[in-house]
Amino acid sequence: MRKIVESVYWVGAVDWDRRLFDSLVPLPDGTTYNAYLVEGSEKTALIDAVDPDMVDTLLGHLDGVEKLDYVISQHAEQDHSGTIALVLDLYPEAKVVTNAKAKSMLMDLLLIPDDKFIVVGDGETLSLGDKTLTFILTPWVHWPETMSTYLAEDKILFSCDFFGSHIATSDLFVRDQGRVHEAAKRYFGEIMMPFRTIIAKNLEKLGPYDIRMIAPSHGQIYDSPGWIIDAYRDWVSGVAHNLVAFPFVSMHGSTRLMVDHLAAALSERDVRVELFNLAVTDIGKLAMSLVDAGTIVLGTPTVLAGPHPMAAYAAFLANALRPKAKYLSIVGSYGWGGKTVETLAGMIPNLKVEVLDPVLCKGLPTDDTYGALDRLADAIAAKHKESGFQR
Template sequence: MAVQAINDGIFCIDIQHPDRKMFDCIMPTEHGTTYNAYVVKGQTKSALIDTADPDFTKEFMDSVDRCEVNVIDYIIILHTEQDHSGSLPVLMKKFPRAQIVATEAVAKLMLTHLHIATDKFMIVNEGDQIELGGRSLTFFKIPFAHWPDNTMVYESSTRTLFSSDLFGSHYSSDKLFATNSHEIKVAARAYYAEIMMPFATQVRKYTEKVIEMAPSIIATAHGPIWNQPSVILQKYMRWTSDQVEKTVVVPYVSMHGSSAVIAERLCLRLASKGVSVLSRNLGKKPDSLVVQSGLVMRDLVTAAAVVYVLPTVLGGPHPAGSYCAMLMNAMRVKTPFIGLLGSYGWGSRASTIFAEMTSGLKKAERLSDVQFEGLPTEDQLAEVDKYADDLAAKIMQLGDRLI
């Protein structure tokens, strides 16, 4: 399904990569991904928006041929990352007279990442237009959604917005349009968590701008196209707000069962207080760490609290939990409450080290850490009950922040 018409004169080249299991070596992609490029035909000129990952250059070039475009007048690069620009060198050889169009930010990064000289580019600025004959393309800068160079292009006659990485999903499918698919919305949330969430403030501004533009179609760089833009726009407005759900995420690791006992007691007590709980075992299987950490990030898009339950290893938190906590710190989650419970063999600096690893989350309230030596007794588990009760009460006091 490499080439499909979106509407009259606009075609999507969606290169499918269904068996890609990881993105950027940190993000699990259960459903693979796509690399989307677009051909826009006017009465007098044609433009190609973005290319494809270099591993798929041949398939991409074959797809360009199937668009039945004899001449490409403009090759527009919205974002430097190689999954969007990697086929450009080959494309430039096939269409040597095409003008390469990009913002200055893209052109500078293309020099360092693909070694394409900046004098090869036609530089466009905010609001600039390219006329194709009967239709035009307008450029909008969206820095840090998610790189400093990301750009959007709007085709006004069909109200089609080419949004680059913004509003995307890692989801390989034979369906061109996302419509209102629950599964695709879940994939879009995971994508937001590890790509857009660190820049939520900027992303919210861009989302508001797009709502004002009122596009009929949002054509993303990854995943199915949004032919009902309100679906993803409403989600982004919620995800980028400070609102949270009555949910506690519990990432845990247990080497010999002690931490598992604590995690189970915590989850049961929270549930009894009317709080939803999502527990994630970071060490259950060899591939659990990355997969479950990815799920934790997705959970934390709207969770009210996260409580890690970890054993101590060589004085610090278990490395699997440390990885997840450091990733959480990098993703700048909005979770109001953060805590650590755990067990240790004979001594621990886990609390101090955990605080250092999550020091970037300055808006979050730090719950009192609780550490037990060895297998917790029933009296100690009663402390876990109180911990859960206190946390549930704090969540209920969030007021207007609760969804």
């Protein structure tokens, strides 16, 4: 148990070893599962729990806490809720405080009985005596039932996954802003980006609250939260950057020659490029690039008349994450023919992009191929300038 302010404690767990989340999301720096204990003069509340693998750590922190009145569940996903049933076994008098959608999910996921719940609505308050909790519904950050909790007397926002980051560290508060900014951006790109228009509305919803501290459910506590709020405003905005995210794969070198030429041509035209060799890349780094990119270019050879499977996965990922990019193109080589462009174009219905003329060549690129790549670079640079992308 670690003290945040008077009568408010961190009782979560640090997972130094975890390297994959949901069997999908890379965790190069591990993660934390944050739970918080708020002791009022009359009642005591636990805000969220931890992943089931870390239950012994949570229960160790709670050792000596004689009475628990409320378990506030802000999000039904099991890394936050999975140990709630065990907490209720330890404190049978405690009630689960959550919203109606979360209640339904928790009953399905954890088999918690109906009579253990207190359902709260948006803006409703709960008194702990000398401390008051206000519940703020923040749907689709990143599930439909998510909410945040505001502790009025201490001006702390317990934000759940909102503003979260996957980092294992012994620091309770943010002390390395650069490292946390990168981790939070990765977290946003991988998890939050599909819901950025809704998240923008939830950011506005926080406006009336005087927030001196943000305590998320993953990552460190922001004791100076202004910069992460500003970062989120940028990430959810519709304004892209003067950046090309360029995932590619090459089997025999022809596509790589095209990728390198186009990347150099874009740089000469003052367009920033980030390359991602899909055979070796950290997919989280690609997600971070997609947060800002004004243009996406996919580089792929043709395999069995279609795109390389890794390029197809990159297209699937971009379609799922719904980034703010306005333009897209495809470059690559083929041996005898195929439908690479048509296949990839059919995989991105969620992207509201203008498709710029693809450049495909048969075998090794020729002078004509390089000329076409130069023209594509011209087109991308002109589009970025016309669109007023951030530099």
